[in-house]
Amino acid sequence: MSDPHAYCQEKAASSGSSFYYSFLFLPPERRQAITALYAFCREVDDVVDECHDVQVAQAKLEWWRNQVRLVFEGQPQHPVGLALQDVIKHFNLPREQLLEIIDGMQMDLQQTRYLDWKALQLYCYRVASVVGLLSAEIFGHQNRQTLKYAHDLGMAFQLTNIIRDVGEDARRGRIYLPIDELQRFNVPARQILDGVHSDNFKALMAFQTQRARQFYDQAFAQLPKEDRKSQRPGLIMAAIYRTLLDEIEADGFLVLDRRTSLTPLRKIWLAGTTWFKG
Incomplete structure (x- = not known):
């Protein structure tokens, strides 16, 4: 081409x-x-x-x-x-931020488990928050506080991806949920790899969802009023992803054997209503 x-x-x-x-x-x-x-x-x-x-x-x-x-x-x-x-x-x-995205992908080649939230947070920063920071530059901003919003929104998106893709990732031999949290909720890694749903797994996913929602809330709280209009594409993504998170929760976190998604029509509707809301 x-x-x-x-x-x-x-x-x-x-x-x-x-x-x-x-x-x-x-x-x-x-x-x-x-x-x-x-x-x-x-x-x-x-x-x-x-x-x-x-x-x-x-x-x-x-x-x-x-x-x-x-x-x-x-x-x-x-x-x-x-x-x-x-x-x-x-x-x-x-340049450093574009290279950092590649560093995040490199982590996927080197490890399939994360010991704790701190270790997972570095991964999420590289593959998602950095993308958020670069996107904020493209969308345009007047206030540097907007970069904190972009960082946290990237975290929220990646955590939503991790929640949605638990089963899909497990079939590739990867578990992104931190090992210490699997232990805290008494969910053996083997159970996830075998696709076995349980009440303990449901509680673990509710905990992950609460963390994702905290990052959405934190991001929105940090978006300065003067940059809200220019950063609308991120707000559209957030509307789509938060709706997806709600759907996953409403389905009882049945993410081990299926992939919850929204229809293109619903995404367009959410995009349009968020954009025109300003």
């Missing part, structure tokens, strides 16, 4: 992600920029999810690290790199 931005658009649209719906109402330049960032995240995430040979995946992530370097030196080769080159000319996106 000759147009790098068209490649990114295709990558974003084909993913079916909720993020795509939050971009729809943005002005063209910002929509193009956030789509390029999202396509970058998808590319490096796909390396980990689709590459079953760890050494090959490591090599591909190193290739992407080099691609980031080339973006900032003006010589990228990949369509996403070419699109990002345009983006960094117009928006303040630090």
